[in-house]
Structures are given as structure tokens and as C-alpha cells.
Amino acid sequence: MKSNLDLINESDSFPYYEDNPGKYIKFRSSYWEFHLRGGSGPHGYMPQYVFERFAEMPWVNAWDIDFSKKTLTPGPGRQEDIIREELEQAKKKGVFEVLNRGWRNELYPIYGHNDPSEKIISMERAGSALFGINSYGVHMTVFVNTPEGMKIWVPRRAKNKQTYGGYLDNTVAGGLSTGEQPFECMIRECAEEASLPEALVRSNAKPCGTVSYIHIRDERAGGETGLVQPECQHVYDMEIGADVIPKPCDDEVESFYLWTVEEVQEALAKGQFKPNCALVLLDFFVRHGILTGDNEPDYVEIVSRLHRKLPFPTS
Amino acid sequence: MKSNLDLINESDSFPYYEDNPGKYIKFRSSYWEFHLRGGSGPHGYMPQYVFERFAEMPWVNAWDIDFSKKTLTPGPGRQEDIIREELEQAKKKGVFEVLNRGWRNELYPIYGHNDPSEKIISMERAGSALFGINSYGVHMTVFVNTPEGMKIWVPRRAKNKQTYGGYLDNTVAGGLSTGEQPFECMIRECAEEASLPEALVRSNAKPCGTVSYIHIRDERAGGETGLVQPECQHVYDMEIGADVIPKPCDDEVESFYLWTVEEVQEALAKGQFKPNCALVLLDFFVRHGILTGDNEPDYVEIVSRLHRKLPFPTS
Numbered sequence A, B: 001m002k003s004n005l006d007l008i009n010e011s012d013s014f015p016y017y018e019d020n021p022g023k024y025i026k027f028r029s030s031y032w033e034f035h036l037r038g039g040s041g042p043h044g045y046m047p048q049y050v051f052e053r054f055a056e057m058p059w060v061n062a063w064d065i066d067f068s069k070k071t072l073t074p075g076p077g078r079q080e081d082i083i084r085e086e087l088e089q090a091k092k093k094g095v096f097e098v099l100n101r102g103w104r105n106e107l108y109p110i111y112g113h114n115d116p117s118e119k120i121i122s123m124e125r126a127g128s129a130l131f132g133i134n135s136y137g138v139h140m141t142v143f144v145n146t147p148e149g150m151k152i153w154v155p156r157r158a159k160n161k162q163t164y165g166g167y168l169d170n171t172v173a174g175g176l177s178t179g180e181q182p183f184e185c186m187i188r189e190c191a192e193e194a195s196l197p198e199a200l201v202r203s204n205a206k207p208c209g210t211v212s213y214i215h216i217r218d219e220r221a222g223g224e225t226g227l228v229q230p231e232c233q234h235v236y237d238m239e240i241g242a243d244v245i246p247k248p249c250d251d252e253v254e255s256f257y258l259w260t261v262e263e264v265q266e267a268l269a270k271g272q273f274k275p276n277c278a279l280v281l282l283d284f285f286v287r288h289g290i291l292t293g294d295n296e297p298d299y300v301e302i303v304s305r306l307h308r309k310l311p312f313p314t315s
Helices: A003-011 A021-028 A047-058 A077-095 A098-100 A125-131 A182-195 A198-204 A260-268 A275-287 A299-305 B003-011 B020-027 B050-056 B078-093 B097-102 B127-131 B184-192 B198-204 B260-267 B275-288 B298-307
Strands: A032-033 A043-046 A063-067 A071-073 A107-110 A121-124 A137-144 A149-157 A172-175 A206-215 A228-239 A252-259 B031-034 B044-047 B062-066 B071-074 B107-110 B122-123 B135-145 B149-157 B170-174 B206-216 B227-241 B251-258
Touching: A003 A206, A003 A299, A021 B071, A032 A047, A043 A125, A043 A149, A043 A228, A043 B107, A063 A107, A071 A077, A077 A098, A098 A125, A098 A252, A107 A125, A107 A137, A125 A228, A137 A182, A137 A275, A137 B184, A149 A182, A149 A260, A172 A182, A182 A228, A182 A252, A198 A228, A198 B071, A198 B078, A198 B135, A206 A275, A206 B122, A206 B275, A206 B298, A252 A260, A260 B044, A260 B135, A275 A299, A275 B206, B003 B206, B003 B275, B003 B298, B031 B050, B044 B050, B044 B127, B044 B227, B071 B078, B071 B251, B078 B122, B078 B127, B078 B198, B097 B127, B107 B127, B107 B135, B107 B149, B122 B127, B127 B198, B127 B227, B135 B184, B149 B184, B184 B198, B184 B227, B184 B251, B198 B227, B227 B275, B251 B260, B260 B275, B275 B298
Parallel strands: A032 A071, A137 A228, B031 B071, B135 B227
Antiparallel strands: A032 A043, A063 A071, A107 A121, A137 A149, A137 A172, A149 A252, A206 A228, B031 B044, B062 B071, B107 B122, B135 B149, B135 B170, B149 B251, B206 B227
16 A cells, blocks of 8 residues: 555655755756756756667757757757657657657647747647656646535546556546647547546636646657656645536546545555545645645655646746 | 746745756765754754754764765763753853753654664754754634635744744744644633634634745844754634634734735735745645646646745654
8 A cells, every 4th residue: 555655655756855956956957958058957858868869760850969068959950849840750760659659739838938939939849858847737626515514526537548547546537739729628638538527627617826846758658768757737625515426528527436545545545546636636635634744754745746846937 | 026936936945956957066075964863864954054054063962974975973871851951051151042042842753764762853943943854833814704705814923033023924933842643732722822723623614735844044033144944834724704813812913904815916016924824825826726827837837836845754
């Protein structure tokens, strides 16, 4: 059985400098830094072997590569185009499983770039983990207050889903593409994944903060491992009546269960939830006074670990 | 007028490694590390000038002082006694203003020490900032849902309070002494500071997480400056009816106001709140969907900065 801190450690697996500076620096320096031209710091971390596979292609266009500092930066030209071409070439040559299997034609934003002519740089979603950029999403916990206490709607992911097939999930979740507002994204995902009507969501969904962590991708996610995924999920709560029943709409969800808090906690401890969804539920339990400083010995650590500062600019 | 991010920067003023590693390391190395015997890492940061003033006394008993690593560790004997004697000597000699003015005869805990014979080490509260240890507290926001919307009970600190006299505060707040449970501490503070009856608090106060940050003390706090204060506040919400009126009980609070969210936001922007209390209110606004990813450009940064991982062990 996993403790709540075990669940955190699985998703927030990138080391912290202050826990052990020497170990952190050694680990960190095994990654290349992805920079943007004119920027003042990194926007992503890339594993050595990923860098080498790109380098074997070889790198399209003019990238500025500094072997002593281990930095890579798009050279002259529109940076977004250079990144896109690089990823398309890699896909065509079948270099990375995450591109072969996961290409979505969906763009993820990179914020905090100083060049006003390219204020937000976009990157194909499937490539984001290779470059290790921050990514953003929305996750909602839908619950019902019943005479027997609070119950939570829990979907099971389709067995054949590329990542974490068969795992339990948050009621509704999705990635935030470039230009999308979190609330509007949530409304769209509610319709697509759970057949929840827009009017209901618009009046009942409540934004409640974010959950953030830096994940190092392992085999359960499918594709390359060791990839760095700094993620920030905008979290929403929605209380609904017993008469509203979420239903799968697309083929991503197999079925929905209505579970008590205890049933959810048991499934968490058994490791049945997709790791980052476990974090969203722990945050829900903290905000609703279910997990407290009086009943959870690791409470102080858990609450801060649920809200890690992302390593790259967020706005 | 201060932005919400400005308010965060005031309380969470200790630099982050990842924002600028070189600057961080330079700043960090200007502090001495306070260690415990048998421990595996620091438990506090002490400014150079504080170390020097202790050294001029000179240090009582046998402290192990490593000038190359800039670490200080209690030597043989009961560590808690060595620390207490050191602080008592300093108080007697009038070396530090925070001890002269702020001695409370109240013990704060230091967690995460490995020696089973001294599982939790305690230190006089007034000395905690000199050694730069983690400290813990409880903060509650009491609110009323009225026909004109949500209103929040806001106290003004007594003008003659040692720290932040005349500033606005959270409805109820206090420090967590060694051995105190957060919820019981909150109940006691509610009676002492706001005359709120125990039965009401016990059934209505809801634990909602923590707010944490690393503050570098400036002149507004009174006493020495440059002291490091890593703090974790257990936060509570309590909704009460319009018939319950908080009243000052001890001499720490001058008066209570019942303000709309807009009035609270205006006072925040004018810098009228005690800095760490501003953070508790921002967290309240985030959890209640008042501050969102759609209306606050710095939302992602703000939510993580409200929950900084403390630099020393918490349990």
C-alpha cells in the first residue's frame, strides 16, 4: 500500500536542490538545457540520449549548440518554425516513440520569452516531453453530497489508451493548448469526456487553484523514459446533484464509478490512479478538510509538494 | 498599488535556486548553517553578523563550529539545553533586540532530527529567527455570506504591538508551540483573540491546507533584519452567520471590520495587511474561485509561491 507521500514522490520525481545540492547538481547536469534566442534562462531540460538522437538526424536548420554549457537554442529564423521542422523530421524518420505514437497536431505554449515578435512560442504537444518544457492542463473533480456522505465520480481510462491504459482518472481532464483559456478548455473537455452539459458546467464548476510538479517519465507513460515533464494543472471542483450521471462520450473513458471518499482512498493506496490524478485528489482532500495536519504526518510536505514552482517561466 | 505577485514577493523573499543558480548560491553562502548533531542536513540559516555577535559573547558550552563549511552544531550534551543556555546568555547580555523585546517563554519545535533520544528539539520562540529554523502557525479566515455577497472579518493589530503594529491581520492567527496540534491551537486562539466560542469553532472551522514561504525579515518586523524565517501556516476557513460578531479579547487586536472581498482586495493592494496575512488571503481567494487563471496573469506562479517547500525537515 502506498502512503500519500509515496503518491507525491511518484509524480513529483525530479529532485529538489535544497534536499541535497550535490546530488541535485549532478542529476541536473545530465540534461541539456533548451533555450530560446534572446531569453534569459532555460525553457526545458532534454536528456543526453534524446539530444544525441536528434544530433544523429542531424539537427535541421541552424541550431546553436554549446557543448560546454550543454545548451541548445534555435538559430536565426522564426524559432517556432525551426522547432516544428525538427520535430517533423524526427517523426518522419521514426526516431522517437513519443512522436510516432503520440503526434496530435495540437500546439502547447512556451511562455516568458522576451522577444516581442514571438511572444508565445508554440510546440507540437507530442514533442513537449522531449524538450522538457512546462505544460499546462485542467483537471476537475466532480462530486455529489449524498445522505451517506460525499461521493466522487471516478472514470476508468480505456484499456487501449496510449498512456496509462486501464488506470483510474480525475472526472474530467485535458491539456491546455496555446491560446486556450483554462475555464473554456474545461467546459469543452466536460462535454467530450463525460457528456456534461455546458450550462451545468458553466454555472457549477469552481476554479480552486493549481497542482504542479516535475515528473520524470517512466515506462508506464509509454515511449521514451527519463523525459522531464514540469506540469501545472488548473484544478476545478464541481458539485452536482444525484440526478446528473457522467457518461463516456469519446473512446478515452471506459466507464464512470461513483465512489465514497474511502473507496477513492483505497484505490489511491493501491496505485490504481494515473499518478498525476492522484495528486489532484490529494489536493481536493486537503482543500475539503479530509486530509489534515492532525491526521496526516506528512501534511506539511505534501501540501507544498502539490504546488511545486515550475522551473521555467510561466507567464 | 501592489500587484498580487508583489505581495507574494514581500513575504517569500528568499531567492529560488532555479531562478538564478549563481545568485542563489552567493546569497545562500552569506549565511551560516545551523545543524543538529547526528543530523543529515541544516535545520536553519543564520546571518554572518548574528553568528559574529554570538561568537563575541563567546559561545557557551561546546559548540562545534566549522569555519570552512560555515556550520554550527551543538557539541556533546543535551542539544536543547545548549541552545537554551546560549539564548539565555544572549538575552542577559542584551545582544539581540529580538530576544530583549520578544522573549516569550514559549517553545518552538525543530523536527526531523535523527537522534531518538531527542526526537523533537525545542527552541525559545524569540530565538527561532536568529537560527533561521522552520516555524509553524495557524491562520483562519472567518467569513459571512450576506445578501450583498461574501464578507470577511478583518482585525486591525494594536498600534503598540511589537511587530507590524497597526497593520491588518487574518481573523485569527497564532504560532504553534512544541506538542500543540494545529486544530486545538486554532480553537485556543479563537477564544483569546476574537472571543469566538469553542463549540462554534469546533463544528465550523475547516482545515484547508497550508501557506508556506521563506521570509527575510526587514525593519517592519522590528529587531534584527536579514533573519531567515521559513514559515508554514496551517490555514482554516470558517463561515459564520451574521449574528456572530468577533470581539477583541486580549490587547493584541484593536478592532474588527466586516469587509467585502473588494474592500479586502483594496487594502491588500495598498499594503495595509501584515505581509504573511496577505498570502493567507490570496490562498483563500484562490480556493474560493475569486482569483483564477482567467483573471490573474501571474496565477500559476502565485499558487506555487503560496506553498513553498520549506528548506528544512518538517516531520
